[in-house]
Amino acid sequence: MDSLVVGQRLVPELTDKLRARYRVLQRIFLHQPIGRRSLATVLGTTERILRADVDLLKQQGLLDVGPIGMSLTEAGVAVIAELDGVIRCLDGRQELERMLSSSLGIDRVIVVPGDSQDDEVVMRDIGYGAGRVLSEYIKPPCTVAVTGGSSMAMVADMLPKSTQHLAIEVLPARGGLGERVELLANTIASQIAFKLGGTYRMFHVPELLSRTTAERLSMEPMIQEIASRIRSADIVIHGIGDALTMARRRRLDDQTITGLRQQQAVAEAFGYYFDAQGQIVHVMNTVGLHLEDLPHIGTVIGVAGGRAKASAITAASRAYKMDALITDEGAAREIVHSEGMISTWQPK
Numbered sequence: 001m002d003s004l005v006v007g008q009r010l011v012p013e014l015t016d017k018l019r020a021r022y023r024v025l026q027r028i029f030l031h032q033p034i035g036r037r038s039l040a041t042v043l044g045t046t047e048r049i050l051r052a053d054v055d056l057l058k059q060q061g062l063l064d065v066g067p068i069g070m071s072l073t074e075a076g077v078a079v080i081a082e083l084d085g086v087i088r089c090l091d092g093r094q095e096l097e098r099m100l101s102s103s104l105g106i107d108r109v110i111v112v113p114g115d116s117q118d119d120e121v122v123m124r125d126i127g128y129g130a131g132r133v134l135s136e137y138i139k140p141p142c143t144v145a146v147t148g149g150s151s152m153a154m155v156a157d158m159l160p161k162s163t164q165h166l167a168i169e170v171l172p173a174r175g176g177l178g179e180r181v182e183l184l185a186n187t188i189a190s191q192i193a194f195k196l197g198g199t200y201r202m203f204h205v206p207e208l209l210s211r212t213t214a215e216r217l218s219m220e221p222m223i224q225e226i227a228s229r230i231r232s233a234d235i236v237i238h239g240i241g242d243a244l245t246m247a248r249r250r251r252l253d254d255q256t257i258t259g260l261r262q263q264q265a266v267a268e269a270f271g272y273y274f275d276a277q278g279q280i281v282h283v284m285n286t287v288g289l290h291l292e293d294l295p296h297i298g299t300v301i302g303v304a305g306g307r308a309k310a311s312a313i314t315a316a317s318r319a320y321k322m323d324a325l326i327t328d329e330g331a332a333r334e335i336v337h338s339e340g341m342i343s344t345w346q347p348k
Contacts, residue, residue, distance in 0.1 A: 115330025
């Protein structure tokens with residue numbers, strides 16, 4: 001029997017306290033700087049109950065308390081990283097990761113606690129986890145292609161800032177969505193390049209094009225040059241969307257949306273729409289990364305969370321090969337349930 005399980009059965013209150021203090025550190029990290037009152041609200045507790053844990057963590061040198069709130073020290077950040085595997089085991093997330101890896105055919109799966117559909121801060125945890133995974137795969141010199149969207153914007157926001165200038169080029173995988181500038185692939189590519197200490201290039205091509213326009217643009221020498229670099233990227237990191245949600249965001253016409261419903265589209269990635277079995281049911285006329293390019297790319301990383309994304313994640317995993325997936329408990333448990341898998345761990 002695993003020593004961690006034995007210890008938990010022998011002294012269960014210690015593991016409960018470990019989880020509680022880890023959660024305090026994690027929430028401070030995701031919101032820093034944050035005041036005690038705001039932290040109590042985030043944790044669903046009271047300042048009085050929280051005070052003892054905060055005081056102890058400060059005494060241990062894990063917290064800095066300043067006029068604008070609490071932040072983690074370097075030692076505090078290190079503790080979170082060192083305890084991550086232990087907490088994943090205690091929470092049952094390690095088993096979820098194993099089950100999803102086996103069922104979806106994805107070598108590496110990271111499951112963060114919570115459900116981003118109910119708690120927006122969980123997306124910050126997904127973004128941080130995705131940033132860590134991305135950093136582990138990067139081996140300069142290399143090229144990273146990134147898509148747009150809210151999940152990828154969070155990756156850019158939570159990615160730690162490098163202190164070095166590295167031979168990393170970050171490129172937008174496709175054109176823009178024509179929506180908020182902070183969600184565009186061009187914007188996200190520039191932010192990730194800044195965080196990684198690398199360089200970036202813009203790709204000023206609309207994503208929603210007629211076939212004739214897409215073909216004409218593809219013949220332009222400058223477009224061909226950057227598209228070629230995108231398709232030969234070493235790493236691609238992308239979001240996975242719900243099909244109908246993405247269709248509405250892209251302002252697809254009513255006839256196309258009706259067709260997506262009729263063909264039971266559930267997922268979107270890279271401008272492709274898939275049914276539950278991963279079959280392509282619609283393709284946008286775009287310039288940039290295409291599905292057939294993915295097998296030639298070294299590492300493909302998917303990022304998505306929330307239980308409503310479970311079917312989209314499953315469909316995407318059937319449509320193309322992903323090397324890593326960063327998601328949350330909400331999506332993971334929904335996938336386990338829908339795929340008929342049974343977890344032997346019953347979390348508290």
